[in-house]
Amino acid sequence: MSLEEQLQSKEEELTNLVSSFAAKEGTNVTSISGVEFIRSAKPLVPVHTMHEPALCIVLQGRKVISMIGEDFFYGKGEYLVVAVDLPVIGEILKASEMEPYLCLRLNFNLMQIAEVSKEYKQHSTNHNVTGRGIFVDQTDEVILDALIRLVKLLHTPEDTEILAPLIIKEILYRIMQGKLGQNRRVRL
Template structure:
């Protein structure tokens, strides 16, 4: 099954399931990640969101319940085998339908807003469900009938684990995470536009203080820090893949001052934008992945 995966997220033919293998370019690991359950099969990964860093390997799995800008680093296994991981993108409608069949899940509520990302230990039951899901890659004719069943089982196992509350919040329309997600979607769509915390709080139907508190609890970032991360990640894509100049990229992502853009870019990625993009393109030219 690993032969299907490349060093970027590769579709498997199974809805919402993708795989990745090998040495992934650093700038592709620095991205806005969609809500997902991520399981490592070989190697290890480090994810940094805001000021929080999480480490996980084949003994653990990662759940992200909201779109988050993060910095990732992957490593091969101790024996030198390439990094290999699989991800299931989370869809609220699927989780909601599962919860409707499991009323006890809806009764478990949290008394406070927690981070929208975490790591937990893999159980034998969860791994077994994943193995049966991935075996469908060898039997594509079975995917329409069995993939939805295995997806529900994977989600069920996560719901029963320590991160189940995050999945429940995704499926409850009026939960804090669901309302914060509305603001996140607005930031991602209009990241280049001036946005105020007041307008985002109104969209989330929260007071400004409550919105700021919940947003930072969920994402480990303030709303404006989140917007800045999205802008810088988009600018990096424009510089590397779009052939934009530093000034053009700065203006396109919403900066009024190229100088400020360069300063914040260097703080985020370790190099000024021009040098950073040149280094990335040089690695591609040399075939370094």
């Protein structure tokens, strides 16, 4: 199986998992703190909001986040990271009954960000580069693996308290070391 086929297989697995838990339109809150699934069967009008720190990975559909005249488009196979509270306008661009917009949102709290940032800085050679606090990147197999493990914890709630924080820490670390880290590191 090629790398592209492996990536596609992981994307399909995560999409199926999230779809099984995102039964209703709108935001579906899970038993894992900070993990939400968003579903919409139709495009939605722009919504003004304060976006808190989060990873948003689109599994189906397409969305745009606008901030001070700059647009961040992302769809299947891509994710958005917002590292700080930012005023944004969000709009779901592509969604249908047959293939609803489906998004996994992982909200981060300041303690999680501070802990991983501190540890990451100790191992990073990229100490002085900063970014805008928001970016879009391609999903890779490493992040997909961690997200799949996190969502699968919903099947074993007895493991959530111990394992979810570890997987979330791993996801934060993977974002910090992602390919954008080579060019314009976003300090979480």
